[in-house]
Amino acid sequence: MADPVTFIGQWLESILVGWGLSSAWISVIMGALGVLVLGGGVLLVDIFLVWVERKVVARFQDRLGPNRLGPFGLFQPIADVIKLLLKENITPQGADKFVYNLAPILALATVIILWAVIPLSVTVVGSTINVGALYIVAVGAIGTLAIIMAGWASNNKYALLGAFRMVAQMISYEVPMVIAILIPVILAKSMSLADIVASQSVWYIVLAPIAAVVFLIGAQAELGRAPFDLSEAESEIVAGFHIEYTGMKFGLFYAGELLHALTFGGLFATFFLGGWRGWGAETYPILGIGYFFVKAMFMYWVIMWIKYSFPRVRIDQMLNFCWKFLTPLILTVLSITAILDKLMSGVPYWIYVLVMLFSNLVILYFVYQAVGRYARKERQKVADPEKVQVNFRVRSSTPSQAS
Amino acid sequence: MLNDWLFIGLMLLIAPIFPIGAIVIPSILAPKKPNPLKSQTYECGIETVGDTWVQFKAQYYNFALVFLVFDVEIVFLFPWAVAFNQLPLYGVIVGILFIEVLVIGLIYAWRKGILEWF
Numbered sequence: 001m002a003d004p005v006t007f008i009g010q011w012l013e014s015i016l017v018g019w020g021l022s023s024a025w026i027s028v029i030m031g032a033l034g035v036l037v038l039g040g041g042v043l044l045v046d047i048f049l050v051w052v053e054r055k056v057v058a059r060f061q062d063r064l065g066p067n068r069l070g071p072f073g074l075f076q077p078i079a080d081v082i083k084l085l086l087k088e089n090i091t092p093q094g095a096d097k098f099v100y101n102l103a104p105i106l107a108l109a110t111v112i113i114l115w116a117v118i119p120l121s122v123t124v125v126g127s128t129i130n131v132g133a134l135y136i137v138a139v140g141a142i143g144t145l146a147i148i149m150a151g152w153a154s155n156n157k158y159a160l161l162g163a164f165r166m167v168a169q170m171i172s173y174e175v176p177m178v179i180a181i182l183i184p185v186i187l188a189k190s191m192s193l194a195d196i197v198a199s200q201s202v203w204y205i206v207l208a209p210i211a212a213v214v215f216l217i218g219a220q221a222e223l224g225r226a227p228f229d230l231s232e233a234e235s236e237i238v239a240g241f242h243i244e245y246t247g248m249k250f251g252l253f254y255a256g257e258l259l260h261a262l263t264f265g266g267l268f269a270t271f272f273l274g275g276w277r278g279w280g281a282e283t284y285p286i287l288g289i290g291y292f293f294v295k296a297m298f299m300y301w302v303i304m305w306i307k308y309s310f311p312r313v314r315i316d317q318m319l320n321f322c323w324k325f326l327t328p329l330i331l332t333v334l335s336i337t338a339i340l341d342k343l344m345s346g347v348p349y350w351i352y353v354l355v356m357l358f359s360n361l362v363i364l365y366f367v368y369q370a371v372g373r374y375a376r377k378e379r380q381k382v383a384d385p386e387k388v389q390v391n392f393r394v395r396s397s398t399p400s401q402a403s
Numbered sequence: 404m405l406n407d408w409l410f411i412g413l414m415l416l417i418a419p420i421f422p423i424g425a426i427v428i429p430s431i432l433a434p435k436k437p438n439p440l441k442s443q444t445y446e447c448g449i450e451t452v453g454d455t456w457v458q459f460k461a462q463y464y465n466f467a468l469v470f471l472v473f474d475v476e477i478v479f480l481f482p483w484a485v486a487f488n489q490l491p492l493y494g495v496i497v498g499i500l501f502i503e504v505l506v507i508g509l510i511y512a513w514r515k516g517i518l519e520w521f
Contacts, residue, residue, distance in 0.1 A: 027406050027409060028409065028413070031406070031409050031410045031413045032413050032417065034410065034413075035410070035413045035414050035417045035418070036417065038414075039414075039417065039418055039421055040421075043421055084429075085425075085428055085429050085432060085433070086429070086432055086433055087429065087433055088429075088433050088434050088435060088436065089426075089429055089430065089433060090437070090441055090442055091442065092442055092443070092444050092445070093439075093442045093443055093444055094444065094455075101426065104422060104426070105419055105422040105423055105426065106419075107422075108421070108422040108425075109418045109419040109421070109422055112414075112418040112421065113414050113415060113418045116410060116411055116414040117411075126410050126414065127407040127408070127410040127411050127414075128407055129407045129408065129411065133481070134481055135411075137477075152456075155444055155455050156444050156445060156446070156451075156455060157446065157451070157455055157457075158445075158446070160455060160456070160457075160459075164459055164460075164463055167463070168463050168466055168467075171466065171467060171470040172466060172470060174470070174474070175470060175473045175474070175477070178474075178477050179477060179480075182477070182480055182481065182484050185481065185484045185485065186484045186487055189484075189485065189487050189488050190485060191481065191484075191485055238445075243445060244444070244445060247429055247433065248425050248426060248428070248429045249426060251425070252422050252425055252426070315520060316519075316520030319466065319518065319520055320518070320520075323469070323509070323513075323518045324513065324518060327473070327509065328506065328509070331502055331505075331506055334480075334502065335499045335502055335503070338484075338487075338495050338498065338499060339495060339496075339499065341487065342487070342490070342492050342495045343492070
């Protein structure tokens with residue numbers, strides 16, 4: 001009785017065997033039931049997330065947030081869903097109807113599909129495929145497709161601009177984020193998320209803090225949340241790619257975005273915070289689900305914290321930060337982690353952990369120096385405008401600028 | 404193993420049903436009173452001028468090219484990372500040289516000004 005989920009699964013399977021079904025049909029039915037429970041559960045959490053998001057942003061802005069419907073306003077999101085279901089759907093003039101309707105479906109469906117490989121506890125995992133990390137990268141990329149489809153099919157200039165910006169941002173930040181995923185894969189020597197969690201007797205955030213931070217920044221950009229919310233910059237392009245969507249179609253984009261944020265929280269917990277690991281989680285797998293969601297919600301809260309604390313960046317700043325800072329940094333960390341991991345194949349684990357942590361701190365020191373030098377140069381440009389002119393002329397006479 | 408891929412396949416089939424349901428239900432419940440003014444493209448209150456699908460900045464294309472190079476690199480690095488235990492030190496160094504070749508490509512693009520947004 002230590003593991004109710006497996007118990008219920010075995011009980012259902014014994015009933016199906018009692019009906020005299022063949023084993024192939026049993027696995028199909030059990031799989032379909034698992035998908036329905038997982039998808040339904042994730043969507044229930046999603047409805048609850050609307051309340052969490054509104055309550056937390058209210059606290060960040062020194063307000064109360066929803067507090068009328070039910071205890072602490074808990075029924076507010078349910079009322080919102082009912083309202084959205086009763087809203088008229090407007091298809092704008094000249095829109096490509098098929099693609100226009102497909103985009104919100106893809107936006108939410110891809111996020112649900114991502115949950116198939118995330119291990120919720122020792123026994124509760126949808127699928128333990130051995131290419132889990134690659135699966136997450138591949139399925140996550142379909143989300144980009146949904147956004148360009150929405151922007152392109154809406155027949156609206158704001159939507160198209162928003163989609164372009166979002167895609168430039170997502171494909172840029174995909175590079176450092178995916179390389180950051182590669183580092184836990186090297187440390188665990190497996191792409192399966194279940195194996196990555198199982199090998200984290202010490203959380204990987206200790207072994208690879210820089211990769212964890214880069215993954216968090218990449219996640220923030222992939223989600224299109226401030227400081228990287230250029231795609232929905234209200235003051236410039238009103239709402240970005242979902243400007244022409246009304247009613248539940250807009251609701252699907254909104255739900256997809258919130259659930260995507262929780263998914264990235266869960267992925268961060270899986271890769272760097274030990275997933276379901278915690279006290280007593282191996283003997284009582286139901287505890288593992290609790291630990292996993294506590295960690296995922298904490299990371300979700302961190303993502304919100306960043307969102308509501310930073311101003312928006314410009315598009316050139318955003319791309320510079322990705323290509324000229326994050327990508328070289330994470331490639332350096334990857335090279336050093338790979339060499340150190342190979343050189344220390346025989347040493348005791350605690351020495352291995354300490355050396356990994358120390359190497360990350362050394363890299364961090366050099367990064368701090370380099371960023372400090374860059375900041376001093378930028379400040380000098382402001383303090384000494386004559387020099388700025390010289391710099392500008394020098395820059396504009398380089399071959400790339402002249403041609 | 405086969406069961407795992409079966410689960411992924413079922414997920415791909417069943418997951419879109421939730422959002423499709425969320426779009427089908429309003430089409431039954433919600434009011435439908437379309438009129439030409441309502442379905443106009445939203446812009447600023449004045450009728451929109453010209454075609455929406457205009458020519459866009461070529462720089463998006465540059466960034467897409469740089470991204471493509473790195474994405475292919477990453478696809479090659481994943482098997483390298485998984486087979487880490489079987490690799491000798493030589494194999495690891497060759498993998499890192501492969502990364503550094505692409506870093507040289509990034510530096511080239513940087514010097515050429517492809518990464519500047521203007």
